Amino acid sequence: xxxxxxxxxxxxxxxxxxxxxxxxxxxxxxxxxxxxxxxxxxxxxxxxxxxxxxxxxxxxxxxxxxxxxxxxxxxxxxxxxxxxxxxxxxxxxxxxxxxxxxxxxxxxxxxxxxxxxxxxxxxxxxxxxxxxxxxxxxxxxxxxxxxxxxxxxxxxxxxxxxxxxxxxxxxxxxxxxxxxxxxxxxxxxxxxxxx
Numbered sequence: 001x002x003x004x005x006x007x008x009x010x011x012x013x014x015x016x017x018x019x020x021x022x023x024x025x026x027x028x029x030x031x032x033x034x035x036x037x038x039x040x041x042x043x044x045x046x047x048x049x050x051x052x053x054x055x056x057x058x059x060x061x062x063x064x065x066x067x068x069x070x071x072x073x074x075x076x077x078x079x080x081x082x083x084x085x086x087x088x089x090x091x092x093x094x095x096x097x098x099x100x101x102x103x104x105x106x107x108x109x110x111x112x113x114x115x116x117x118x119x120x121x122x123x124x125x126x127x128x129x130x131x132x133x134x135x136x137x138x139x140x141x142x143x144x145x146x147x148x149x150x151x152x153x154x155x156x157x158x159x160x161x162x163x164x165x166x167x168x169x170x171x172x173x174x175x176x177x178x179x180x181x182x183x184x185x186x187x188x189x190x191x192x193x194x195x
Contacts, residue, residue, distance in 0.1 A: 024166030
């Protein structure tokens with residue numbers, strides 16, 4: 001089965017590629033979780049974050065923004081001792097900060113989806129080399145998130161976030177998921193904008 005070139009043979013990576021990456025989601029909990037996970041990934045490989053994802057769910061209150069927003073400095077210090085996560089104070093403080101910023105948004109889902117006009121952008125890339133690291137939409141999202149008080153939301157992180165949550169669909173044309181996601185959208189999901 002043909003997959004995107006970035007997907008290794010790690011079963012965790014394959015499962016993520018085949019079932020989550022590029023699938024449009026409007027679930028606020030999933031959108032929030034991925035926003036934090038992408039921030040934790042900054043400077044590291046995505047597989048590193050995937051392998052720690054379950055532990056993050058355990059120590060970060062299931063990515064509940066209400067609970068995370070109330071996390072104390074002492075609780076952050078405690079988590080910095082946990083080898084099951086990426087022990088970076090700035091990223092943990094950003095998770096708390098981003099939870100607070102998320103809760104200030106009147107309509108977080110609508111806000112996130114506004115950067116693609118409410119419908120997934122479907123790209124037609126033949127190879128991994130054609131897929132950009134940043135787009136104008138990601139730059140706009142980054143500026144808006146920063147203005148709203150978020151941190152660790154640079155344009156590269158925002159574009160990876162858009163890919164992960166299906167705001168953009170960057171499975172390459174040779175990947176089996178490209179056709180599956182386009183077909184699924186045509187029959188039941190939100191209409192996609194083909195680029």
